[in-house]
Amino acid sequence: MANLTITVPDEILKSARRRALEQGTSVNALLRDYLAQFAGTRSAQANAARRVLELSKTARSGRGKAKWTRDELHQR
Numbered sequence: 001m002a003n004l005t006i007t008v009p010d011e012i013l014k015s016a017r018r019r020a021l022e023q024g025t026s027v028n029a030l031l032r033d034y035l036a037q038f039a040g041t042r043s044a045q046a047n048a049a050r051r052v053l054e055l056s057k058t059a060r061s062g063r064g065k066a067k068w069t070r071d072e073l074h075q076r
Contacts, residue, residue, distance in 0.1 A: 004031075 016027045
């Protein structure tokens with residue numbers, strides 16, 4: 001397991017320690033959980049985007065026989 005050093009203003013750290021204590025945990029545990037969630041969210045988003053692109057390649061939907069230009073669609 002790696003160590004991480006961060007710089008936090010004293011007042012913020014004091015408040016964070018107080019809140020963590022109220023919740024029965026530590027600032028270290030809170031940061032570890034946050035980073036794990038943050039890292040997982042990124043990969044979950046990437047997986048979802050990849051899946052959408054895969055599905056779009058096999059989708060059978062289309063515009064049918066309709067023919068229009070971009071300009072026609074945006075006429076007001």
